[in-house]
Amino acid sequence: MDQLARENLAEWKRILAYWEKYTPDYQRGGFHGRLNYENQPILDAPRSIILTGRILWTFSLAYRYFHRRKYLVLADRAYHYLYNHFRDTKNGGVYWSVTANGAPLETRKQLYGHAFAIYGLSEYYAASKFKPALDFAQELFKTVDKHGFDAQRGGYYEAFGTDWAVVDDLILSKQPWNKSQNTHLHIIEAFTNLYRVWPDALLRERVAHLTDAFLDKLISPKTYRLRLFFDENWTPKDETVSYGHDIEASWLLWETAEVLNDHARSERVKQVCIKMAEAACSGLGEDGALDYEFDPLTNHHNHERSWWVLAEQMVGFLNAFQLTGQQHFRDKADKSWEFIKKYVIDNQKGDWFGTVKPDLTPVKNDKVNFWKCPYHNSRACYEVVRRLG
Template sequence: MDLAQLRVELRQEHKDILAYWQRYAPDPEHGGFYGRVNYQNQPDPTAEKGIVLNARILWTFSAALRHTQHEDYRATADQAFQYIQKHFIDPQYGGVYWSVDASGQPKNTLKHLYGQAFALYGLSEYVHATHSAPALTLAKEVFQNMVKHAYDSKKGGFVEALARDWSPAKDYIISKYDNKEIKTMNTHLHILEAFTCLYRVWPDKSVSDQMRGMLRMFQEYIIDPKTYRMNLFMDNDWKIRRTAISYGHDIEASWLLPEAADVLAARNPSDKPLQKTIRDVGLKMARAAATGFDPNDGGMNYELDPDGHLNRERSWWVLAEAMVGFMNAYQITHEKPFLDKSVKSWEFIKKYLLDLKNGEWFLGVTGDHKVLGNEKISMWKCPYHNSRSCLEMLERLDHLR
């Protein structure tokens, strides 16, 4: 594909994603955004509203405002910030709830670190775009509560979840408490992502120290030094409890980890060696993840279980991250196969994942391209992976000129 044409298509797709969410996500009755909308763009006005969805909406429209200076995006970002501020922030114990009901009352008050991370991510990007002092204050408070209550000062990393008052909890969302899956790759990846975003607007030593510590945890415990794939579920001592090959997370981490190291090195020359190390690690992760890429259709497989079962589902978020991760690897190496995989990922998205009738992206398709699911908007189906991939690709394509 002509890269100039790719730019045109991605720029339009970014606009289309934002337009969809502005049209179908807002809840005119209860405020904020619907917790669920189906493929026919019909909302479920009774669905609970999750912090992950709302924080990702906040991040998406804040990033769009910062990159485009389109004032209409400011209004949606403001709406998302105000809703989180009013309904998700715990006024008694700090941090954010996992979910509220349709009317905005607390529903699941678990202090899941994955949810805290996305709240911090959204708030930090909102500060970056608007310079909001109240949002920065909230972002600092969320960060400080995460470190105070959930950071493991002895073994490193963060516990998966805590109760509303930050006491121990057994009600985990992503992992299995009964299997001692106390620390997870997924939550740590997004905590690092959030800390990186916060450091851009609040370059405090407490944040940079945490970022370095997180990168060390990835190197020592999460990334397998032989395969450069990530372990998924660990106990409190970082011993593996359960794992598989998650192609989407591996390719996503292949560029998120170097991004964190780049942000550190930009302010701290002493982090230059770390930057080089993590860049090399990220490249090896991209090479490993490439084994999940199917050259026959340009799709990325979802997961390979330890027993050898290959999940050939092509998920919307995996394809979005594949497009960016392979482009990042191409920028480092100038190896054309990486560029080809990035472009083919976009071609796959256009052919199989874009809903040309009702807008936005399907959740995914099977290995033989049958549409999966029936949710355009949900706790997990958000505008962050796909809108971010468009912005990241546009920025990287500009650097190729």
């Protein structure tokens, strides 16, 4: 086995062990919504559909790969908590968050959150073959498509009220822009995973549509970078460069093209993905890590290094190497891993630091919270093992 794959296999197991040890809540069910740097649970912390859906995906994939029952038990725990506490039985869809005791908290309908519910549920079905999980994923897809799809202009809207009414407060988007690359990236990721286990004609049509939306609207034809926010007519409203999303999209879109198995579309996606990886290289420091963001309007660089960006760049550059055979991409993937080993993995408290400062010192913040999850880093390890193992 390739050394990079061997080391990532060991790290993947270590990440899973951390989340198995510290995050289950055996008093109230599910998983703790927040752990501080000392791995102590914050008992009143709310729980997000993002964290719950990503935990469900993580342990479902782990069971599917390793066939160890303890991972399926943890996936079961995440599934039942998601189904019993996040599902809106009156209006359809899932809540954005619930309280520490599992009561509805933020009941608005964020399509970003629905994407991670579908992503986790589809992976759980692939692992467990538990038909109600697939039924739930199908139901969420149909609900999202019914309320969120813009049949006139294409793509999906950001957010809705509890009852799927239009709202002004979109939470994740810069006001008043109601379409974003981030939500679309995770919708296509989720729909692609669902299509693997449910090759439905409408779902395939939507996945193909989203692929074309990235090629024609979300990715700049001049810079091969994602444009972050849009109005409903797809007019770009922000020029900020998000290096992590660019490199993440460069391999997720290729994954979608492979699943669709459409030769003409795949060839176009391949060329764009390679150019996106090339463009992302401009954000690399000499140490091999991508900066977080750059705003060309203000010339402001955010030189912080984020755990999720490091995870995605390792996979993105490895994917570009496999598409092109160009050694410099493999070198960048290897250098990404060396940075992760040296600065991002927390050998004392477990898992990964969320942020590393420009001076290469770690920020000792929460190990688990609304957004800090086991999905980016465990998935990166899996992808390296899958591609090189």
